[in-house]
Amino acid sequence: MATLLTLKRRIKTAKNVSKTTKAMQMISASKLKKAQDAATSSKPYVEKLDVLSKNLAQKIDSDNLHDYMKTPNVNSKLVIVISPDKGLSGGLVTNLIKEVIHQGSQAKTYYITIGKKAEIAVSLLNKEIVASFPFGSTIPGFETVYPIAKIINEYFLDKKVSEVNIISTKFANVFTQIPHATKLLPVKLDTETKDNNAVTLFEPSVGDLLPDLLQHYLEMVIYQSFLESYASEQAARMIAMKNATDNALGIISELQLEYNKTRQEKITNELLDIGGGSQIAYEQ
Amino acid sequence: MKLILEVITPIKVILKEEVDEITIPTVNGEISILPGHIDLFTKITRGEMIIRRNNKIEPFAIMGGFLEVTKNHVNILADYAAHVNDIEIARVEQAKERAEKAMKEKDKELGYEQLQDDIRRAALQLKIAKKHKSHSRTS
Numbered sequence: 001m002a003t004l005l006t007l008k009r010r011i012k013t014a015k016n017v018s019k020t021t022k023a024m025q026m027i028s029a030s031k032l033k034k035a036q037d038a039a040t041s042s043k044p045y046v047e048k049l050d051v052l053s054k055n056l057a058q059k060i061d062s063d064n065l066h067d068y069m070k071t072p073n074v075n076s077k078l079v080i081v082i083s084p085d086k087g088l089s090g091g092l093v094t095n096l097i098k099e100v101i102h103q104g105s106q107a108k109t110y111y112i113t114i115g116k117k118a119e120i121a122v123s124l125l126n127k128e129i130v131a132s133f134p135f136g137s138t139i140p141g142f143e144t145v146y147p148i149a150k151i152i153n154e155y156f157l158d159k160k161v162s163e164v165n166i167i168s169t170k171f172a173n174v175f176t177q178i179p180h181a182t183k184l185l186p187v188k189l190d191t192e193t194k195d196n197n198a199v200t201l202f203e204p205s206v207g208d209l210l211p212d213l214l215q216h217y218l219e220m221v222i223y224q225s226f227l228e229s230y231a232s233e234q235a236a237r238m239i240a241m242k243n244a245t246d247n248a249l250g251i252i253s254e255l256q257l258e259y260n261k262t263r264q265e266k267i268t269n270e271l272l273d274i275g276g277g278s279q280i281a282y283e284q
Numbered sequence: 285m286k287l288i289l290e291v292i293t294p295i296k297v298i299l300k301e302e303v304d305e306i307t308i309p310t311v312n313g314e315i316s317i318l319p320g321h322i323d324l325f326t327k328i329t330r331g332e333m334i335i336r337r338n339n340k341i342e343p344f345a346i347m348g349g350f351l352e353v354t355k356n357h358v359n360i361l362a363d364y365a366a367h368v369n370d371i372e373i374a375r376v377e378q379a380k381e382r383a384e385k386a387m388k389e390k391d392k393e394l395g396y397e398q399l400q401d402d403i404r405r406a407a408l409q410l411k412i413a414k415k416h417k418s419h420s421r422t423s
Contacts, residue, residue, distance in 0.1 A: 052352055052361065056325060199323060209325060
């Protein structure tokens with residue numbers, strides 16, 4: 001019977017699919033552990049750096065401001081989008097691109113894309129991409145940050161753009177990854193809490209310290225986004241592949257049931273045929 | 285009165301505790317911080333950081349970063365920091381050899397600066413570990 005054979009084939013296909021998705025799930029799970037460690041371990045550092053930069057910014061006079069703190073008077077933006085290179089990660093990329101569209105404005109916007117998915121999506125939106133980097137399939141090293149920081153400096157310090165934003169996926173936990181836009185530059189000053197009475201010693205001098213600190217701050221924030229994007233990618237893929245495996249197993253059991261029923265029906269029919277045939281032979 | 289010290293590196297929070305005195309290398313030379321120090325912000329360099337707590341001395345290897353003192357809170361953001369007891373001389377020596385070898389063979393992947401950094405770090409670790417290892421067990 002033709003249906004029996006087709007059912008058998010479909011079961012085999014579903015089994016193969018489930019094997020592949022199971023393997024991908026395992027790979028992501030093992031990568032996730034490392035990625036999660038990397039992302040969470042550098043978090044306190046970045047947060048402290050953030051506090052330090054903002055504290056320091058409060059303690060300096062307005063004429064000592066570094067260029068990173070001033071807003072150039074031009075109506076354009078630079079946006080950095082970080083996505084994975086590969087798909088099969090559930091709604092991760094879609095949600096990220098939605099955020100990119102949501103953040104789009106009337107102002108002229110330049111894009112730096114990291115990851116193939118971001119590159120494809122942004123070019124489909126007919127936006128101007130000034131640079132595109134691959135994301136890679138391992139934990140990104142710190143050196144990946146330098147070329148990006150260099151381009152940011154080129155655009156921001158030469159006053160081609162008035163702000164720099166970064167759109168990436170924040171790693172909340174294994175089940176939730178939130179696309180998020182962070183304002184990178186200009187570094188916002190918290191003038192409300194400005195404390196003029198505190199005397200702070202700067203060694204060697206504010207002018208020497210501030211550029212170094214802010215440059216480091218910039219690099220660290222970008223790097224942290226990289227790490228969180230990577231962790232999010234692995235988590236999203238693991239969950240997506242787990243769902244795919246579960247679905248495949250569900251389909252397999254359904255098909256198996258269908259197969260058994262059909263097989264049983266076929267046997268019953270054959271028995272009826274034999275029974276009917278012998279009845280006729282007996283009567284004759 | 286004590287100082288509340290926090291040493292954080294990109295890899296982990298090295299320590300967060302109350303101490304009596306911190307001696308640390310900065311770009312302007314080595315400084316010691318005691319409770320009641322004026323608010324300070326400076327850059328730290330490669331070298332040896334010594335913490336005194338209840339008259340016990342604890343040496344650390346430290347590399348690059350920033351130091352902030354605000355009202356008896358000392359925040360140190362370092363590129364790298366490790367307690368002398370956490371440095372394993374044998375492994376460091378291996379790492380140094382590897383880095384030097386890679387440098388000779390001009391490893392494109394890691395890059396010259398990265399390797400030079402590795403070698404400097406290894407040299408620092410060795411120097412501090414060898415200096416303190418002998419009596420660190422008893423202190």
